[in-house]
Amino acid sequence: MSAHTTSRRDRLRQATVEEIHVTVRRLLVAQGSAAVTINAVAREMGMSGPALYHYYASHDELVGAVTAGFFRELAETMEQARDAHADAPIGDRLLSVCRAMRAWAIAHPAEFGWIFASPIAPPNRRQDSVRHQAALRFEQVLLDLTVELWQAQPFPVPDLAGLPASLREQLTAYSATIEGRLPPEAAHVFLTCWIRLYGLLCMEVLHQLDFAYTDLEPVFEECLRDLSAKLSLDYSEPPLTEGRRPS
Amino acid sequence: MSAHTTSRRDRLRQATVEEIHVTVRRLLVAQGSAAVTINAVAREMGMSGPALYHYYASHDELVGAVTAGFFRELAETMEQARDAHADAPIGDRLLSVCRAMRAWAIAHPAEFGWIFASPIAPPNRRQDSVRHQAALRFEQVLLDLTVELWQAQPFPVPDLAGLPASLREQLTAYSATIEGRLPPEAAHVFLTCWIRLYGLLCMEVLHQLDFAYTDLEPVFEECLRDLSAKLSLDYSEPPLTEGRRPS
DNA sequence: AAATTTGCTTAGAGCTATTAAGGAAACATA
DNA sequence: TATGTTTCCTTAATAGCTCTAAGCAAATTT
Numbered sequence: 001m002s003a004h005t006t007s008r009r010d011r012l013r014q015a016t017v018e019e020i021h022v023t024v025r026r027l028l029v030a031q032g033s034a035a036v037t038i039n040a041v042a043r044e045m046g047m048s049g050p051a052l053y054h055y056y057a058s059h060d061e062l063v064g065a066v067t068a069g070f071f072r073e074l075a076e077t078m079e080q081a082r083d084a085h086a087d088a089p090i091g092d093r094l095l096s097v098c099r100a101m102r103a104w105a106i107a108h109p110a111e112f113g114w115i116f117a118s119p120i121a122p123p124n125r126r127q128d129s130v131r132h133q134a135a136l137r138f139e140q141v142l143l144d145l146t147v148e149l150w151q152a153q154p155f156p157v158p159d160l161a162g163l164p165a166s167l168r169e170q171l172t173a174y175s176a177t178i179e180g181r182l183p184p185e186a187a188h189v190f191l192t193c194w195i196r197l198y199g200l201l202c203m204e205v206l207h208q209l210d211f212a213y214t215d216l217e218p219v220f221e222e223c224l225r226d227l228s229a230k231l232s233l234d235y236s237e238p239p240l241t242e243g244r245r246p247s
Numbered sequence: 248m249s250a251h252t253t254s255r256r257d258r259l260r261q262a263t264v265e266e267i268h269v270t271v272r273r274l275l276v277a278q279g280s281a282a283v284t285i286n287a288v289a290r291e292m293g294m295s296g297p298a299l300y301h302y303y304a305s306h307d308e309l310v311g312a313v314t315a316g317f318f319r320e321l322a323e324t325m326e327q328a329r330d331a332h333a334d335a336p337i338g339d340r341l342l343s344v345c346r347a348m349r350a351w352a353i354a355h356p357a358e359f360g361w362i363f364a365s366p367i368a369p370p371n372r373r374q375d376s377v378r379h380q381a382a383l384r385f386e387q388v389l390l391d392l393t394v395e396l397w398q399a400q401p402f403p404v405p406d407l408a409g410l411p412a413s414l415r416e417q418l419t420a421y422s423a424t425i426e427g428r429l430p431p432e433a434a435h436v437f438l439t440c441w442i443r444l445y446g447l448l449c450m451e452v453l454h455q456l457d458f459a460y461t462d463l464e465p466v467f468e469e470c471l472r473d474l475s476a477k478l479s480l481d482y483s484e485p486p487l488t489e490g491r492r493p494s
Numbered sequence: 495a496a497a498t499t500t501g502c503t504t505a506g507a508g509c510t511a512t513t514a515a516g517g518a519a520a521c522a523t524a
Numbered sequence: 525t526a527t528g529t530t531t532c533c534t535t536a537a538t539a540g541c542t543c544t545a546a547g548c549a550a551a552t553t554t
Contacts, residue, residue: 037541038541038542048503048504058543116453117364163465164465170460170461192466195447198450202446212434213421219414221411256520260531263532284510284511286511295533295535296534297514498553500550502547510539510540512539513536514538516534516536517534522527522529523528524526
């Protein structure tokens with residue numbers, strides 16, 4: 001595992017790429033997304049402007065790569081929470097993955113905001129492979145757990161025949177894209193939960209709820225309680241960590 | 248009401264301001280938010296660059312003014328839906344306001360996206376009076392109706408003593424900022440509904456659900472059905488308009 | 495040792511926001 | 525009616541941005 005697979009050049013290049021990502025992130029966190037310019041990043045790294053084009057073909061591509069990294073980090077955090085207590089009941093693992101998701105979002109609001117709000121523009125290009133791939137992995141974590149739950153102890157689902165035709169078709173199509181791992185009715189429940197969880201988080205991080213709340217932790221827990229009921233699994237309080245006090 | 252209150256100059260200036268707003272909106276819709284530059288707007292209007300600074304002190308201020316206009320338009324649409332059938336049951340009026348909100352968002356995705364995703368940056372300045380004022384008016388519409396509902400036929404609320412202390416305090420504070428028009432418990436129900444409605448809409452418009460859905464209308468209606476139950480009011484199907492077919 | 499690839503440089507075109515200075519027209523006033 | 529002020533717009537200029545082009549120098553390959 002030495003000179004053949006990874007040349008010295010490759011290692012240097014890799015190090016530079018990582019320095020770029022770190023620098024972008026520092027600028028984003030410290031001064032907001034508008035401060036993440038190619039020139040500023042290069043300046044911070046002590047090299048001048050156009051040099052960065054040897055690593056990324058455009059500003060958009062750089063942003064896409066960094067965003068993909070954020071998705072990956074978030075997904076890894078959630079996977080760690082999933083695997084930390086691999087022997088725990090499926091319900092507990094699901095809850096702890098949800099909490100890990102929020103914990104990461106709260107700890108990294110600028111990054112999470114970027115993940116969510118950056119694709120205002122691109123409803124078009126779908127082959128944004130790097131970024132799209134990472135987003136898929138992120139979505140996959142909760143989907144996998146839900147599939148596992150569905151197989152171990154199926155949750156209640158609505159009657160497919162009772163749903164509007166349009167919804168039925170969409171759910172069937174989605175069920176197919178996940179290779180039938182959930183039938184359409186179960187996919188519907190999963191998507192409903194996903195929307196509530198992710199939607200709440202996005203509103204929190206994008207400051208849409210500041211007019212009423214200063215700390216959404218109890219609201220999030222209530223949401224989890226609600227979703228637990230929907231999935232007919234036992235809600236259990238979050239483990240007490242530093243910084244959280246029982247009331 | 249002629250020459251004294253509104254001079255010729257004032258009218259011309261007002262017309263120019265409106266042309267600016269129209270131009271900004273056209274650029275936003277046609278080419279995305281990145282295309283809304285001071286230079287581009289001026290160019291479109293046949294005047295060159297710095298002239299716009301006689302109307303707005305900065306790019307940010309221009310964006311803020313236009314965003315406020317979007318909020319106002321959305322709020323007016325909702326108010327119209329509220330007042331269209333002033334004699335209808337409160338529940339029906341609530342539902343039709345919610346539907347009017349989504350209809351506007353769907354009809355004007357770029358504008359709605361701007362409303363929602365633009366304040367990634369400014370969690371600081373709260374005296375963004377123009378824009379903030381308009382946002383308040385928007386939020387007010389559903390709050391007003393909920394207050395009316397609460398007074399006419401109170402919906403079930405949780406026991407305040409059973410809520411976490413932190414949440415209790417935040418709800419009490421919010422109840423105070425709306426001058427006690429809803430007690431904390433009722434405010435909690437209102438906010439929960441608000442989060443689900445607005446959150447779903449934001450995710451839809453910002454394309455966070457494209458991976459599963461192509462048309463969220465049935466999902467939105469299901470959400471409304473759910474919220475109707477929470478508020479113990481009768482859910483009624485949306486009126487059939489052109490373009491919507493019963494299945 | 496020679497040739498090629500790679501990482502960087504500076505120069506420059508064409509955007510952008512914003513400030514400064516000045517001209518021309520409309521308005522207000524003496 | 526003449527004079528002064530206010531208002532709208534212009535061009536010029538600064539400083540930043542993205543991105544292309546041309547070229548030097550060092551590292552790597554042949």
